[in-house]
Amino acid sequence: MVVQSLVETTSAAIQEHDAQDAAPSPRRRRKDARPSELTAAALDLFVEKGFAATRLDDVAARAGVSKGTLYLYFDSKEALFKAVIEEGIVPALAAAEQQLAGYQGTSAGLLQALLNGWWQQIGNTHLGGVVKLIISESRNFPDAAQYYHDHVIVRGRSLLRAALNRGIATGEFREMNVESCIDVAIAPLLMLVIWRYSLCFCGNDIDPAEFLRTHVDLLVNGLQRKETNQ
Amino acid sequence: MVVQSLVETTSAAIQEHDAQDAAPSPRRRRKDARPSELTAAALDLFVEKGFAATRLDDVAARAGVSKGTLYLYFDSKEALFKAVIEEGIVPALAAAEQQLAGYQGTSAGLLQALLNGWWQQIGNTHLGGVVKLIISESRNFPDAAQYYHDHVIVRGRSLLRAALNRGIATGEFREMNVESCIDVAIAPLLMLVIWRYSLCFCGNDIDPAEFLRTHVDLLVNGLQRKETNQ
DNA sequence: AAATTTACTGACCAGTCAGTCAGTAAATTT
DNA sequence: AAATTTACTGACTGACTGGTCAGTAAATTT
Numbered sequence: 001m002v003v004q005s006l007v008e009t010t011s012a013a014i015q016e017h018d019a020q021d022a023a024p025s026p027r028r029r030r031k032d033a034r035p036s037e038l039t040a041a042a043l044d045l046f047v048e049k050g051f052a053a054t055r056l057d058d059v060a061a062r063a064g065v066s067k068g069t070l071y072l073y074f075d076s077k078e079a080l081f082k083a084v085i086e087e088g089i090v091p092a093l094a095a096a097e098q099q100l101a102g103y104q105g106t107s108a109g110l111l112q113a114l115l116n117g118w119w120q121q122i123g124n125t126h127l128g129g130v131v132k133l134i135i136s137e138s139r140n141f142p143d144a145a146q147y148y149h150d151h152v153i154v155r156g157r158s159l160l161r162a163a164l165n166r167g168i169a170t171g172e173f174r175e176m177n178v179e180s181c182i183d184v185a186i187a188p189l190l191m192l193v194i195w196r197y198s199l200c201f202c203g204n205d206i207d208p209a210e211f212l213r214t215h216v217d218l219l220v221n222g223l224q225r226k227e228t229n230q
Numbered sequence: 231m232v233v234q235s236l237v238e239t240t241s242a243a244i245q246e247h248d249a250q251d252a253a254p255s256p257r258r259r260r261k262d263a264r265p266s267e268l269t270a271a272a273l274d275l276f277v278e279k280g281f282a283a284t285r286l287d288d289v290a291a292r293a294g295v296s297k298g299t300l301y302l303y304f305d306s307k308e309a310l311f312k313a314v315i316e317e318g319i320v321p322a323l324a325a326a327e328q329q330l331a332g333y334q335g336t337s338a339g340l341l342q343a344l345l346n347g348w349w350q351q352i353g354n355t356h357l358g359g360v361v362k363l364i365i366s367e368s369r370n371f372p373d374a375a376q377y378y379h380d381h382v383i384v385r386g387r388s389l390l391r392a393a394l395n396r397g398i399a400t401g402e403f404r405e406m407n408v409e410s411c412i413d414v415a416i417a418p419l420l421m422l423v424i425w426r427y428s429l430c431f432c433g434n435d436i437d438p439a440e441f442l443r444t445h446v447d448l449l450v451n452g453l454q455r456k457e458t459n460q
Numbered sequence: 461a462a463a464t465t466t467a468c469t470g471a472c473c474a475g476t477c478a479g480t481c482a483g484t485a486a487a488t489t490t
Numbered sequence: 491a492a493a494t495t496t497a498c499t500g501a502c503t504g505a506c507t508g509g510t511c512a513g514t515a516a517a518t519t520t
Contacts, residue, residue, distance in 0.1 A: 028486095028497090028498090029485095029486060029487070029496080029497050029498075030497090031496085031497065034497090048369045049282075049369065049370060050280050050281070050282055050283075050366065050367070050370065051280070051283075052279075052280055052282035052283035053280075053281075053282035053370060055476090055477065055478090056477080056478065056479085057477080057478095065498075065499085066498070066499050066500060067477095067478085067479085067499090067500080068479095068480085068481085068498065068499055068500065069497075069498055069499075071478095071479070071480080072497075072498075076478080076479080077478065077479090132365075134428070134429070135362075135365070135366070135424055135428045135429070136280065136365070136366040136428075137280070138428040138429055138431065138432070139278050139279065139427075139428065139431065140279060140280065140283060142431060142432070145428070145429060145431070145432050146432045146433070148429075149429055149432040149433075149434060150432075153429070153434070176444065176447075176448075177440060177443075177444055180437075180440050180441050180443070180444035180445075181444055181448070183418075183436055183441055183444075184418055184441065184444050184445045184448055187417055187418040187421035187422070187445075188413075188414050188417040188418060188421075190421055191417035191418075191420055191421045192417070194365060194424070197369075198364070198365045198366075198368040198369070198375070199364070199365070199368055199375060199378075199379055199383070201368065201369065201372060201375070202368070202372070202375050202376045202379040202380075203376070203379075204379060204383070206413055207410070210407060210410050211410050211413055211414065213410070214406065214407055214410035214411055214413075214414050215410075215414045215417075217406075217452070218406075218411070218414055218448070218449060218452035218453065219448060219452060220452075221451065221452040221453075221456075222447070222448035222449060222450075222451040222452030223448065223451075226451075226456040258467090258468090259466080259467050259468075259515095259516065259517075260467090261466085261467065264467090285506090285507065285508090286507080286508065286509085287507080287508095295468075295469090296468070296469050296470060297469090297470080297507095297508085297509085298468065298469055298470065298509095298510085298511085299467075299468055299469075301508095301509070301510080302467075302468075306508080306509080307508065307509090
């Protein structure tokens with residue numbers, strides 16, 4: 001495995017960005033920057049066209065190198081795919097971990113902070129593409145899907161579970177099936193991301209901010225105790 | 231274009247179902263049944279592997295014919311794809327149309343009936359695969375995605391819009407951004423279907439019935455008026 | 461039962477693309 | 491400045507697959 005410490009090298013070495021210059025650019029030599037440039041290009045194309053329909057020539061061209069160079073850094077197309085997923089997961093985890101740290105306030109506010117934070121730091125960034133990619137290719141790459149599931153989804157569910165149990169313990173929320181609530185709370189976020197990379201291009205424009213506000217509003221109101229129960 | 235009136239011929243002629251018989255079955259001649267058999271096989275494989283990764287030889291084999299036969303009924307791989315989508319949409323529309331017809335009762339009940347009905351008649355059937363397929367391939371087939379969007383999604387949103395406006399008009403629901411509510415209400419259903427065809431195979435088992443119950447419960451409670459407003 | 465039509469087959473072709481590697485040029489060392 | 495190392499290139503190949511079509515056999519007509 002050639003890939004390591006991809007994320008750090010990204011911002012360190014972006015100087016020239018003449019990938020698709022017509023002029024035969026003087027052959028650049030930037031070993032450290034290549035992997036992240038290649039995975040970034042690959043993510044874009046994988047999300048847009050899917051894994052099978054993406055040509056490695058196109059990935060290399062978008063990264064401004066030849067296909068041969070791609071094979072200096074990744075053993076195979078599949079290895080490139082897994083690197084894309086892995087690189088997309090690490091920042092997601094980092095973002096998630098620092099969310100719940102010592103939050104003070106209502107559980108409703110905590111819930112809102114978690115959902116908004118996820119959107120700001122993952123859903124609304126280019127990391128969101130990873131979600132669609134995993135969904136689309138999970139059957140072709142069950143181990144990558146499993147990896148994503150175990151590391152991202154399970155952990156994200158834990159965060160929400162904590163917030164929900166906290167609210168129920170304090171009496172702020174009514175008793176509910178917590179596990180189902182977790183899934184119901186996450187689903188609109190995932191759907192919003194998926195939407196942005198699929199049907200969004202059919203002219204339907206969902207306003208993410210308004211969508212999120214409505215979702216959190218409905219969710220919190222739905223969870224809170226009230227006199228007229230059902 | 232060879233494809234026409236696929237849906238009608240479907241139920242008309244399903245008699246023998248020996249697609250993957252080991253014995254060299256005596257060459258069958260069933261012109262009318264072929265198209266739907268082929269689209270059914272194609273749907274399965276497209277959903278599982280994606281369009282590009284699906285071999286037409288495999289589609290034909292699953293339908294119990296040779297690849298040459300496939301080309302007697304469909305002009306190209308892309309034509310097959312579009313037939314799959316089209317055949318998946320028609321029943322969805324039929325199911326949707328007969329939902330709202332003269333419903334009596336609370337708007338909450340109507341909402342619940344709409345969501346449950348969609349799940350029963352579309353999400354929980356093999357038609358659900360079409361949703362994942364559209365999502366995954368929308369960028370590769372923008373016109374098919376547009377078609378699906380215009381005919382299925384827009385119409386589905388109209389049904390929900392009517393239910394929500396009805397509830398607001400009667401005072402049962404509070405004032406809200408109706409358009410966002412529609413999307414938030416649909417998202418978990420779509421996500422549930424997508425889940426069943428993707429990450430579901432990672433060992434995570436969502437109970438659809440419980441998920442739906444929780445979603446409807448939260449949604450209705452979130453929509454209803456209450457004293458302690460926010 | 462001979463002739464014709466119809467549904468179907470599977471070997472084949474042509475284009476595509478993942479993966480290879482001998483060669484090139486920039487950088488570094490001597 | 492010569493020698494060596496390193497990053498990179500792009501032409502090539504072999505396998506694969508969408509699409510074709512001459513041929514076959516069941517059904518139908520004569």
